[in-house]
Amino acid sequence: MSPSARSTHLTVLISGSGTNLQALIDACGTPALPSTHIIRVISNRKNAYGLERAAKANLPSTYHNLLKYKKDFPDPVENGTFNEARSEYDKELAKIVLQDRPDVVVCAGWMHILAPTFLEPLAKAGVPVINLHPALPGQFNGAHAIERAHEAFESGKIDHTGIMVHYVISEVDMGQPILTRKIYMVKGEALEDLEQRVHENEWEVIVQGTKMAIDALYEGAKR
């Protein structure tokens, strides 16, 4: 399908301020993300400012509440690393996402480790899940990556950090990278200043990385 003919639908998962969601909102319909539309924003936190951003952009949004599941499934039945509450929560999340039939799911500051009960239905439906992570492949997986990079630089263990957009698999931040960008580090730079530089780069990387994932999706469809 030619790029001009197609329309691509994104579902974006958030947990916080939503500055990366905003970058996607601003890019949709421009040459950076042509014929691309965000069809739903989902947050796991009720007070996420990203939900305000979605409302201002007239985008459908959903707050998917984990606490309800913790009450409904109080006795954690361990299922590998996910108890029953998390498994059920993620199963329902997959239903919410798939009912819209998105082409790609983008984790943009989604601070929740996704269980197989989410990933497996998405994979079965052929819907790739991608994630923006403020570190390079294999460097600082998980939460608080920028802070950990800053500490490692200050102790002389690394000389740069970076950002990546990667496919999401069960192992956190270990999925195939789609796009990476190195971020130089400066001796004595405050954590807050490094964070700001990383964020400013993230807003470009998430758009470019999402475009690359979309293009890869259509390339794969041609085969």
Ligand SMILES: Nc1nc2c(c(=O)[nH]1)N[C@@H](CN(C=O)c1ccc(C(=O)N[C@@H](CCC(=O)O)C(=O)O)cc1)CN2
């Ligand atoms: N199965 C996967 N889930 C997610 C991935 C992934 O690659 N595989 N990427 C993450 C995003 N992420 C880092 O990029 C990340 C987010 C959150 C956590 C984490 O420890 N979450 C805790 C809760 C933390 C909190 O609420 O502050 C948790 O889920 O228990 C690690 C990595 C998206 N998910």
Ligand SMILES: NCC(=O)N[C@@H]1O[C@H](COP(=O)([O-])[O-])[C@@H](O)[C@H]1O
């Ligand atoms: N492990 C995932 C992770 O750390 N994601 C990070 O959360 C922030 C979300 O900001 P935002 O809500 O303003 O887009 C971003 O810095 C993003 O890299």
